[in-house]
Amino acid sequence: MRKQVLYANANYEEIISKNGYFIDKTKYIEKLELIDNPVFLRPRRFGKSLWCRILECYYNINQKDDFERLFGNTYIGKNPTPLRNSFFVLHLDFSVIDPTGNIADIEKSFNHSCNLCIATMLELCQKWFNGQITVDLRENASATLEYVIKFIQAKKLPYLYVIIDEYDNFANQLIVSAKDQLYRELTRDDSFMKTFFKTLKEGRKTGAVANVFITGVLPITMDDMASGFNIARFITLHPQFEHMLGFTQSETDNLLDEIYRDYDLNPSSRKEVDEIIKTQYNGYCFLNPHNEPLYNPTMLMNFLVQLCENQSIPELLTDLNLRTDISWVRRITGANPANTEEFVNRLTTENVILYDKNFLTTKFNMFQFFEKGFYPISFF
Numbered sequence: 009m010r011k012q013v014l015y016a017n018a019n020y021e022e023i024i025s026k027n028g029y030f031i032d033k034t035k036y037i038e039k040l041e042l043i044d045n046p047v048f049l050r051p052r053r054f055g056k057s058l059w060c061r062i063l064e065c066y067y068n069i070n071q072k073d074d075f076e077r078l079f080g081n082t083y084i085g086k087n088p089t090p091l092r093n094s095f096f097v098l099h100l101d102f103s104v105i106d107p108t109g110n111i112a113d114i115e116k117s118f119n120h121s122c123n124l125c126i127a128t129m130l131e132l133c134q135k136w137f138n139g140q141i142t143v144d145l146r147e148n149a150s151a152t153l154e155y156v157i158k159f160i161q162a163k164k165l166p167y168l169y170v171i172i173d174e175y176d177n178f179a180n181q182l183i184v185s186a187k188d189q190l191y192r193e194l195t196r197d198d199s200f201m202k203t204f205f206k207t208l209k210e211g212r213k214t215g216a217v218a219n220v221f222i223t224g225v226l227p228i229t230m231d232d233m234a235s236g237f238n239i240a241r242f243i244t245l246h247p248q249f250e251h252m253l254g255f256t257q258s259e260t261d262n263l264l265d266e267i268y269r270d271y272d273l274n275p276s277s278r279k280e281v282d283e284i285i286k287t288q289y290n291g292y293c294f295l296n297p298h299n300e301p302l303y304n305p306t307m308l309m310n311f312l313v314q315l316c317e318n319q320s321i322p323e324l325l326t327d328l329n330l331r332t333d334i335s336w337v338r339r340i341t342g343a344n345p346a347n348t349e350e351f352v353n354r355l356t357t358e359n360v361i362l363y364d365k366n367f368l369t370t371k372f373n374m375f376q377f378f379e380k381g382f383y384p385i386s387f388f
Contacts, residue, residue, distance in 0.1 A: 010270050015313045016306050016329075018057035020065055024078055029266065031259050031305075033059070034084035036252045037066060040221070041089055045212065045237075047175075047222045047230060048252070049244040051292070053306035053330055055253040056223040060099065060173045063221060067169045068097045070132050095169035095218050096136075096160070098129050098153075103177040107185075111193040114178065115200045122149035122204070126156060136165050150203045157211040167218035170208060176224040183228070183374060184339050191374065195232040205237035212239060228374050250295050254302030260285065263312075271316045281321060285311065288325050306330060340386045342378055351383055363388070 014028040023030055040046060040063075050056055065071055065078050072093035079085030084092075106117040127143035141159060143152055160168055179201075182191045194201055211217030222240065224230070230240060243249045255263070264285075268278060285308065292302040307327050314322035341347040354361055363384035377386050 011266070013267065013309060013313050013316050015309050016053065018061055020058060020061045021078065023058075029263060031255055031263060032082050033252060034062065034066075034079065034082040035087075036249065037063070037084045038087070038089050039248060041091060043241055043243060045220045045222075045240050046243045047224070047227075047240045048249065049224050049227060049242075050253050051304065052225060053304065055305045057101070057173050059253055060171045060221070060223060063169075063171055064097045064099045066092055067095045069093055069095055069166055091218075095167050096129060096133055096165070097169050097171065098125060099171045099173070100125050101173045103174040105178040107178040107181040107190075111190060111199075114190070114194070116146075118178075118200060118204075119147065119149040120145050123147060123152050126152050130156070136163075148200070150200065150207045153204065154207050154210070157207070157214070157216045161214055161216040167216060168211065169218045170211075170220045172220070172222045174224055175222045176226050176229040179229040180226060183377075184335050186339065188374075195229065197235065202233050202236035205233055209237055209239055226377075228377055232374060245295060247295060250299070251302065253305075254292060255305055255308060256300055256302060257286075257290070260303055260308065267312060267316065271319075273315070273319065277321065281315065284321065284325065304330070340378060340383060342380075347380065347383075351387075355387075361387075 010027075012026050012028045014023060014026065017023055017028065022028075048056070065074075066084065071078070075088075075093055076085070079088075100122060102121075105114065105121050107114055123143050123145045126149070127145070130137050130141055130143065137159075141156060157168065159165070179191060179194060182188075182194065193199060196202070208217060208220055212220065220240075222230075227242065227244070230237070230242075264278070264281070267273065268275065285303070289303045289307045289311065290301050292304065293299050294302075307330055310327040311322060311325065314324075337352065338348055341351055351361075361384045364381070367382060367385045376382050
């Protein structure tokens, strides 16, 4: 069966069942096992959610019997680690949390979302929990999580592997909306979110939580909550993980070779396609501008879907779902039209902005983020 070119699909099991094209990054799983509490940041639609789903499938004790189907043709399937399919997996997605209303409203949405994920995990793991824990979706999520962790510890059950996707999503929405007071309430010492991360920290200390993997876009929230989860290890700027997400040139070339063969595309168009792709979608250098740049996978797959469907180069090359959000540009530059215009003009005409490398730390707080000296770092 001919493979499918799938756009913006973050469901790993579905990609496998639909025989979708898949660039194998699973060699990074064994590297991640050497890192405690990793935090990995990348731009929007860069494959973070799919990666979280891959980790869930790999470590989930309930999917042990499905390992060969899901990973048999991958690097990790041929080189599995001893930890494969050995944990309960709690997979949280903070992008579903509603940031509207006051802090009590946000907390209510947070509790409901986290409790629902915990309840689902418990239901899927009935073999071990046997209905001994009841979750009230309205209750404090930190208290629910603490009880589950203590239960695991007391009953000597398999450990809990926690995945938090888009940890900063709803916090970022507060920032871009200039709801600074709400953001301060969210990150204060006694906030519900800080308490939740303190609970995770305690679980890591006792060993009932095997590890915590976190993805997001910005480092601000994690820095402002440092006392709640000061055990996090930022691997965003680690050379070993630079290419963990996103497509390298060689990976893209191999993908195009497959697609041209499977879809019987005209070989004479290949040179033009290569040039368009490189011009339009290649340019993410996270560590060094002289390193191999990365393609945003969602942008690239959007182009390839159209190429295969129409058997010709698409007219519209920009994925409308990934246009730069002008509200972020204005927010970063302090909503000052002169500052915004100056910064954008320099980017578009000079194609480069110098910055102080001493400012490029793995994390910094919200107040630094909007200082003029930090504009280049904030955009980065």
